[in-house]
Amino acid sequence: MSAWVDPATTVLSHFSLARQHPIDDRIRLAATNGFSSIGLYVGHYQQLLDDGEAPGRVRELLAEHGVRLAEIEVIPGLGADGAGGERAAAFEATAYAMADTFGCRYLQVIGPANLPLAEAAQAFGALCDRAADHGLVVGLEFLPFNDIATVIDARHIVETADRPNGGICVDIWHHERGLADLDAIAALPGELITGIQLNDGSKVPQNDDYYTDCLANRCAPGEGEFDVAGFLTAVRATGSTVPVSFEVCNSVYGWAHPDEHIASLGRALAALTARP
Numbered sequence: 001m002s003a004w005v006d007p008a009t010t011v012l013s014h015f016s017l018a019r020q021h022p023i024d025d026r027i028r029l030a031a032t033n034g035f036s037s038i039g040l041y042v043g044h045y046q047q048l049l050d051d052g053e054a055p056g057r058v059r060e061l062l063a064e065h066g067v068r069l070a071e072i073e074v075i076p077g078l079g080a081d082g083a084g085g086e087r088a089a090a091f092e093a094t095a096y097a098m099a100d101t102f103g104c105r106y107l108q109v110i111g112p113a114n115l116p117l118a119e120a121a122q123a124f125g126a127l128c129d130r131a132a133d134h135g136l137v138v139g140l141e142f143l144p145f146n147d148i149a150t151v152i153d154a155r156h157i158v159e160t161a162d163r164p165n166g167g168i169c170v171d172i173w174h175h176e177r178g179l180a181d182l183d184a185i186a187a188l189p190g191e192l193i194t195g196i197q198l199n200d201g202s203k204v205p206q207n208d209d210y211y212t213d214c215l216a217n218r219c220a221p222g223e224g225e226f227d228v229a230g231f232l233t234a235v236r237a238t239g240s241t242v243p244v245s246f247e248v249c250n251s252v253y254g255w256a257h258p259d260e261h262i263a264s265l266g267r268a269l270a271a272l273t274a275r276p
Contacts, residue, residue: 004232005198005244005272011037011070013197013247014044015215016265018255023048024061029258031065033266039071039108039245042091045098055101062102069102071195071245072136075109078157079127083114092130099134105243106195107136108169111148113157120148121160128163139169139195144178145210151175151184158192167194171247172231173201173214182227182234190239197247198232200224218248220268232272244272 012035017026019041030038048054062069072095077084080092095107109127113120128138142154154168170185170193199218203225207213221228246265248254254261 004236005269007034007269007273008036009070009243010035010269011039011243011245012262012265013071013245014039014041014073016246016248016250016254016262017258018251020044020047021255021258023053023058025258027061027065027067029262031067033262034269035067035246035266037068037070037243039073039106039247040069040098041073042075042094042098046094049094059102069098069104070243071106071108072098072104073108074141075107075127076111078109078111078113078115078120078123078140079130081126082120082123083112092127095136096130096134099131099136103135105135105137107131107138108195109138109140110143110146112146113148117156117160121157124157124166125161125163128161128166132163132165137165137167137194138163139167141169141171141174141195141197142178143174150179151181151188152179155188155192165194167192169195169197170235171197171199172226172228173197173199173218173247175231176201176203176226177205177210177214182230185231186234186237188238188240190241193235193238193240194242196235196240196242196244198228198244199246199248200226200228215249216251218250218254220248220264221246222268222271223264 012030080089200221201224205213206217
């Protein structure tokens, strides 16, 4: 088996650092720790636009460090036609400007759906069509704290929508803390996996509130108790070869110590790259 992750495509997710972490340092940390690409939150990019830092300064920083802007996060509520409404419409407009400017590959989408399956699929499909006009593939992330809670829920929406650029984001955190069914992951058609998010953590939550815990207590792959090897094996067994994004949210330690935190992700990346 080839390496689980390819450093030539691996992404440092936006939320591995604090939401408004400076863009110059964000790109520097990605480059110095072996990541070829970054993800960027739509709200952060909009602030950079408002401050006059984008697109010009962002383009210069990416070129200086040899880093690409590959991922865009995150469109809520299945987009403008779903529960996301006007807020999602504004986010979509910014996301498409990012894609047109930087040639991004991937757009992340979340629920809640708040709709019957057929209508949720219609909203997701319409979003995929708009994204396709800007060269984007779309990943619907399942989150145990909303009504698209499992990989099975996400698969139902994606398969009903049936768009060539629409798929599922599989995040090991939400897999482990949710359904925790590797068979359900392994049963996915490889072409339905458009995003992979990697991190690690304790088997037992450190905070009773799911949302708080998932932002506060993630750690580098290999430093926690998740079955990272089993997860990656199941994902790659589907035939999926899409890039891996390291999304290691850690407001308890990592956001206060960004150099040390991202260095730990770089070590994990090197170890997974070397794993046959």
